[in-house]
Amino acid sequence: MGNPRDTQTKLVPGAAGFVLEDVPHLTDYIPDLPSYSNPLQDNPAYSVVKQYFVNVDDTVTQKIVVHKDSPRGVHFRRAGPRQKVYFESDEVHACIVTCGGLCPGLNTVIREIVCGLHDMYGVRKILGIDGGYRGFYAKNTVTLTPKVVNDIHKRGGTILGTSRGGHDKSKIVDSIQDRGINQVYIIGGDGTQKGAAVIYEEIRRRGLKVAVAGIPKTIDNDIPVIDKSFGFDTAVEEAQRAINSAHVEAESTENGIGLVKLMGRYSGFIAMYATLASRDVDCCLIPESPFYLEGSGGLYEFIEKRLKENGHMVIVIAEGAGQDLLSESLQSTDQQDASGNKLLQDVGLWMSDKIKEHFAKKKMLITLKYIDPTYMIRAIPSNASDNVYCTLLAHSAVHGAMAGYTGFTVGPVNGRHAYIPFPRINEKQNKVVITDRMWARLLSSTNQPSFLNPRDIADAKKEKQPATGLLDGENCKDKKVSS
Numbered sequence: 274m275g276n277p278r279d280t281q282t283k284l285v286p287g288a289a290g291f292v293l294e295d296v297p298h299l300t301d302y303i304p305d306l307p308s309y310s311n312p313l314q315d316n317p318a319y320s321v322v323k324q325y326f327v328n329v330d331d332t333v334t335q336k337i338v339v340h341k342d343s344p345r346g347v348h349f350r351r352a353g354p355r356q357k358v359y360f361e362s363d364e365v366h367a368c369i370v371t372c373g374g375l376c377p378g379l380n381t382v383i384r385e386i387v388c389g390l391h392d393m394y395g396v397r398k399i400l401g402i403d404g405g406y407r408g409f410y411a412k413n414t415v416t417l418t419p420k421v422v423n424d425i426h427k428r429g430g431t432i433l434g435t436s437r438g439g440h441d442k443s444k445i446v447d448s449i450q451d452r453g454i455n456q457v458y459i460i461g462g463d464g465t466q467k468g469a470a471v472i473y474e475e476i477r478r479r480g481l482k483v484a485v486a487g488i489p490k491t492i493d494n495d496i497p498v499i500d501k502s503f504g505f506d507t508a509v510e511e512a513q514r515a516i517n518s519a520h521v522e523a524e525s526t527e528n529g530i531g532l533v534k535l536m537g538r539y540s541g542f543i544a545m546y547a548t549l550a551s552r553d554v555d556c557c558l559i560p561e562s563p564f565y566l567e568g569s570g571g572l573y574e575f576i577e578k579r580l581k582e583n584g585h586m587v588i589v590i591a592e593g594a595g596q597d598l599l600s601e602s603l604q605s606t607d608q609q610d611a612s613g614n615k616l617l618q619d620v621g622l623w624m625s626d627k628i629k630e631h632f633a634k635k636k637m638l639i640t641l642k643y644i645d646p647t648y649m650i651r652a653i654p655s656n657a658s659d660n661v662y663c664t665l666l667a668h669s670a671v672h673g674a675m676a677g678y679t680g681f682t683v684g685p686v687n688g689r690h691a692y693i694p695f696p697r698i699n700e701k702q703n704k705v706v707i708t709d710r711m712w713a714r715l716l717s718s719t720n721q722p723s724f725l726n727p728r729d730i731a732d733a734k735k736e737k738q739p740a741t742g743l744l745d746g747e748n749c750k751d752k753k754v755s756s
């Protein structure tokens with residue numbers, strides 16, 4: 274077997290620089306697979322829709338802002354129901370698994386996969402895998418029916434349970450094979466999608482008629498290519514409550530400081546959007562934007578200035594921000610979670626101690642209140658718009674698997690749902706690009722220092738200029754500019 278990239282991505286060139294980064298199909302390795310007409314044709318809810326089926330040639334462009342001479346560029350296969358399907362309804366035996374940390378909307382995705390398979394395709398055999406990847410071989414399964422999942426979208430968490438670690442390729446695929454499962458829906462973050470790619474490869478190596486569909490879940494919004502991950506909006510909304518409390522506390526005392534720590538291990542999107550939404554935040558610190566404490570242009574100087582101007586201030590810090598500073602002053606630990614993710618030290622507590630220590634030394638009276646709503650923003654049910662988004666993700670995944678596509682993650686690209694090959698999702702993380710306009714908007718709204726020296730800014734700008742002269746950050750989310 275060659276390089277996984279070759280079996281997971283098919284590059285199909287077209288006119289004027291068009292490239293389709295296609296996803297695998299079961300017929301790529303199982304010849305003469307019979308197809309059937311899509312049962313949706315006879316479904317009263319859908320048959321009234323004009324052009325309900327997606328044209329087989331429909332694609333979604335990765336870049337939406339172009340110049341008149343730009344090449345057409347990378348495209349992905351458009352998600353949606355096809356006229357032809359490669360599974361008969363009573364043949365399908367699907368399973369669903371959730372892995373990694375919690376995220377608002379997990380239960381909605383589970384519900385809508387079950388109801389989508391049942392109501393649109395007449396599928397009756399759907400299993401829930403208990404407790405993440407290791408549940409395939411170490412736990413019992415749960416039978417999922419529309420009745421079982423009817424109300425679950427109103428609850429936070431995942432009814433299936435989740436875990437980190439425990440990805441044993443052979444045991445998982447043995448379990449899939451032994452149970453006769455032929456559609457695998459895998460909901461999880463960057464680690465989970467990597468695990469899904471490995472499972473797909475093994476299934477293909479064994480020549481099994483099993484479709485593997487990934488549904489991206491990450492509260493940190495760190496998955497590239499897709500517009501935004503589900504649950505992100507809900508988390509940002511919930512974070513407002515913590516920021517509001519921090520603000521009320523801060524403005525009620527002289528030199529009051531409200532400090533809020535939000536999730537974001539490597540990507541500061543939650544902190545950035547929560548700050549932009551709130552307008553009460555004076556300083557937002559994220560992993561992508563290094564900062565320093567002491568001296569001219571440093572954080573202490575800014576805090577002092579803001580307190581003198583306003584009498585109070587609110588700081589939002591993402592959990593992955595300032596980790597370099599922490600490891601300088603605390604003994605660094607190399608602890609990892611079961612999936613191999615580095616366990617971060619608590620930057621919020623550290624920052625709170627440092628600020629108190631600094632102003633005590635200066636004999637300037639401050640009152641600092643530290644709020645850590647970490648798990649509160651992800652353990653809640655999804656809001657209305659995330660619920661609709663989760664439904665579309667689930668249905669897109671179901672349509673893709675029924676149509677015989679496999680080895681794909683589903684997600685919106687410039688507003689249109691598409692099937693994205695695993696390697697594209699797995700090759701890098703989505704990060705806040707601090708030389709893009711969104712971060713500039715934040716800097717201008719908080720008026721905080723950029724903590725960058727002019728040479729760093731010039732270097733980042735030089736590195737960033739793409740050949741077309743287009744700014745990439747908002748269109749091409751996987752492009753990271755180092756600072």
Ligand SMILES: Nc1ncnc2c1ncn2[C@@H]1O[C@H](COP(=O)(O)OP(=O)(O)OP(=O)(O)O)[C@@H](O)[C@H]1O
Binds near residue numbers: 373436437464469493
């Ligand atoms: N490179 C990899 N290959 C195979 N499996 C992996 C890989 N990375 C992670 N996994 C498996 O994927 C599952 C979830 O990974 P992880 O704990 O990193 O969470 P995640 O999916 O990234 O979600 P999040 O970080 O948003 O909570 C775990 O069971 C882990 O063992």
Ligand SMILES: O=P(O)(O)OC[C@H]1O[C@](O)(CO)[C@@H](O)[C@@H]1O
Binds near residue numbers: 462538
């Ligand atoms: O405590 P847990 O469950 O490992 O989750 C914490 C991690 O999960 C994430 O939200 C990613 O899902 C990170 O931001 C955070 O570090």
Ligand SMILES: [Mg+2]
Binds near residue numbers: 373462463
């Ligand atoms: Mg992750």
